[in-house]
Amino acid sequence: MKQVYLDYQSAKPVDPRVIEGMTKYFHEAFGNPSALHQVGDTATDALDESRKTIAKFINADEDEIIFTSGATEAINLGIIGYALKNKKKGNHIIMSEIEHISIHNIVKHLERLGFEISKVPVGQYGKVNLRKLERRITEQTILITVGMASNEIGTIQPINEIGKLASEKGITFHTDAVAAQGLH
Numbered sequence: 001m002k003q004v005y006l007d008y009q010s011a012k013p014v015d016p017r018v019i020e021g022m023t024k025y026f027h028e029a030f031g032n033p034s035a036l037h038q039v040g041d042t043a044t045d046a047l048d049e050s051r052k053t054i055a056k057f058i059n060a061d062e063d064e065i066i067f068t069s070g071a072t073e074a075i076n077l078g079i080i081g082y083a084l085k086n087k088k089k090g091n092h093i094i095m096s097e098i099e100h101i102s103i104h105n106i107v108k109h110l111e112r113l114g115f116e117i118s119k120v121p122v123g124q125y126g127k128v129n130l131r132k133l134e135r136r137i138t139e140q141t142i143l144i145t146v147g148m149a150s151n152e153i154g155t156i157q158p159i160n161e162i163g164k165l166a167s168e169k170g171i172t173f174h175t176d177a178v179a180a181q182g183l184h
Helices: 016-027 038-057 071-085 101-112 130-135 158-170
Strands: 093-098 115-120 143-147 172-174
Touching: 071 101, 071 143, 071 172, 093 101, 101 115, 130 158, 143 158, 158 172
Parallel strands: 093 115, 093 143, 143 172
Antiparallel strands: none
């Protein structure tokens, strides 16, 4: 029986073009960018160039790009950091019920720290209902987090509308866009 692999969102073989493009970094620019020697300088230059490319791709400033070991670390840094910094403003966070496990783990941690978490149910096809989301907003809401796309069922959330609602209410909106690469 032939095997069919359907989990390319979480892990896939490396495209040969990527391997070719990365070869120089494995052999020439492999140094520690913090080191004070030529190999370190070469690595710093490569890192700076990568930062510029990514910033341009997502229409951000270069100083807004932070490299982490992966999506879970980045999400932890963003959500936990934001929540703790803004706890005096409020302690309520809203999320969809179908967020990635990394988000569920973060909110469990934040609940232990005294945060209130509301989970918004989704419809038959996995979309967040904006009216239900809006009804969960309180004076204490400081953050709404809804993934842009589901890596399991493929649903694309109405993040523009969610972002607009959050902005109108003065609430920060976070989206995990890892599964949405190439959609916008």
